[in-house]
Amino acid sequence: MKKKLTDIYLKTVKAPEGTRLDVYDAEVPGLILRVTDSGTKTFAYKYKIKGTDKQARVTIGPYPEVTLDAAREKARGYRAQQRNGEDPRLEKMAKVAITTQVATLTFGEVCDEYIEKYSKVQIDSWKNDVQLLRRPRDKFGRRPIESLTDDEFATFLEEMAEDTPVQANRTQSKLFQVFKWAKKPGRKYVKVNPLEDLDHFGKEEPRERVLDDSEIVTLWHGLYDPDCPGDDSVKEALRLILSTMVRPGQATGALRTEIPELKGKEPLWHIPKLRVKKRRDIIVPLNDVAVGIIERQLKNEEQIVVFPSRFEEREEIQRNSLSQALTGRPKKRMGIREFLKMDHFTPHDLRRTAATLARRAGAPRPDVKATLDHIEGDVTDIYDKYNMLPEKTAVENILGNELKRIMGAKL
Missing domain, CATH: 1.10.443.10 (Intergrase catalytic core)
Known part of the structure; x- marks a missing residue:
């Protein structure tokens, strides 16, 4: 949906339970506010990659840490880069490389990048990845990805498996893939994969159920x-x-x-x-x-x-x-x-x-x-x-x- 964003709207907007909401700013083309049902609000800039039909998304930062004025200023800067033939993603990747010893990407930002650069390119059913990552993103999205531990994921998956064992196993497998991708040379957002030594917590029964x-x-x-x-x-x-x-x-x-x-x-x-x-x-x-x-x-x-x-x-x-x-x-x-x-x-x-x-x-x-x-x-x-x-x-x-x-x- 498209709407002129205001401070009052940012403070009061909510996403319906079980989903998330993307609101496009009517004032600055490309600026998006993403709202999850847990209350997380994040600014991003979405644009078409030059010479292709594909779109890319660059995270600007969470609200209210990033104000509306600051988000619009950043989005206008990205638009100016595009007009000069530059790709806004390159600036962000360069900043990550330079500041990796001081700061790191959040888990949510890495998930965004994984979806945009891997899932959408390699997997026809990439929307399934978005769904599988929704719950862990709600839990850990704002955390620096390097700060997440195997113990935290073990607790999270164990609790998830109590109600949805099959979904817990699918989520665990997808998290393993995300961290494996994040660890690759050229990114190295993490040094270790915290999912590497975890057993599956969900006990899956043979599928034989038939309704009478x-x-x-x-x-x-x-x-x-x-x-x-x-x-x-x-x-x-x-x-x-x-x-x-x-x-x-x-x-x-x-x-x-x-x-x-x-x-x-x-x-x-x-x-x-x-x-x-x-x-x-x-x-x-x-x-x-x-x-x-x-x-x-x-x-x-x-x-x-x-x-x-x-x-x-x-x-x-x-x-x-x-x-x-x-x-x-x-x-x-x-x-x-x-x-x-x-x-x-x-x-x-x-x-x-x-x-x-x-x-x-x-x-x-x-x-x-x-x-x-x-x-x-x-x-x-x-x-x-x-x-x-x-x-x-x-x-x-x-x-x-x-x-x-x-x-x-x-x-």
């Missing part, structure tokens, strides 16, 4: 309860997984343009390789249950994403939003599972449940496997993306009919 019919009814209808926590986009994305077998990240990233003939006789969902394992395009036939979900979500002709985030008008919800909605935030916000009094299950368990329903209703195993997009690595499998559409269509229709039977056609 009564649980499916409880979940499906419970998501319509106006008191049920979670945004409508998140709830409908959970239903779409259960009615199509797609992966959670494929559901949350769905775009209108990927389903060009939604109202046709045999609507097809073209999922690009960006959101597919093995990085190749796939096609998912849609049954009438899935079509109904998508039609409910598309509110107007201008809507681009099927499941928009309430925080970013043109941005989709994140894959992690599904898990967070199911779990909630201990002692802060109730999750969907707790509200519906259901045993633990994950978004991916809904995909497994959907496959089980289709098999139970008579869908052949090889056809279900094709619908799940499970391949063995054979060259033929990889290039067979357009084949088996009739079989996959039959599987999806069997799944839709089974859901209607379980629900008594009240979807």
Whole structure:
């Protein structure tokens, strides 16, 4: 969002719980105020790298330590550098190199640089990195990165694992990568990697969870309860997984343009390789249950994403939003599972449940496997993306009919 920043606004602005807010200053182009739900407020300057379509971000500093006037002055200086053909990042990197014995970058600043220079360049799903680093950034973001210890991370991850063991392990792995990157020659922001000798704290059980019919009814209808926590986009994305077998990240990233003939006789969902394992395009036939979900979500002709985030008008919800909605935030916000009094299950368990329903209703195993997009690595499998559409269509229709039977056609 864009707004003319004022001191009153800086003092009072808050980010909605579970997210962060980026506010672009209307007075100085490129100046951003980033606000986290923990109350951290940081100025940064965002700009387009000359000769490319990529954008870079340079952290200016935290508010109120850095005043609005000082942030604007710094941003204007960066704009002047750009007009002279210079890259503002080089100045900051040079300062870090010169002052490394006296001061160091904060953990939050290193995370920003890691996302901009590594994740966005190397990883298609870089937004997952942003989500994985959110909680450690809220905890340690203002601390000099060299001051962080293995004991602190051990305590942090151990506490996280008590509620979300799988997420704790994913976060730990990402933190290890960040510190490994920060330790490399040319940066050397840290001398040691405090995650190097830590064992994983989260105990991950084998994924075998399948919801029974009564649980499916409880979940499906419970998501319509106006008191049920979670945004409508998140709830409908959970239903779409259960009615199509797609992966959670494929559901949350769905775009209108990927389903060009939604109202046709045999609507097809073209999922690009960006959101597919093995990085190749796939096609998912849609049954009438899935079509109904998508039609409910598309509110107007201008809507681009099927499941928009309430925080970013043109941005989709994140894959992690599904898990967070199911779990909630201990002692802060109730999750969907707790509200519906259901045993633990994950978004991916809904995909497994959907496959089980289709098999139970008579869908052949090889056809279900094709619908799940499970391949063995054979060259033929990889290039067979357009084949088996009739079989996959039959599987999806069997799944839709089974859901209607379980629900008594009240979807």
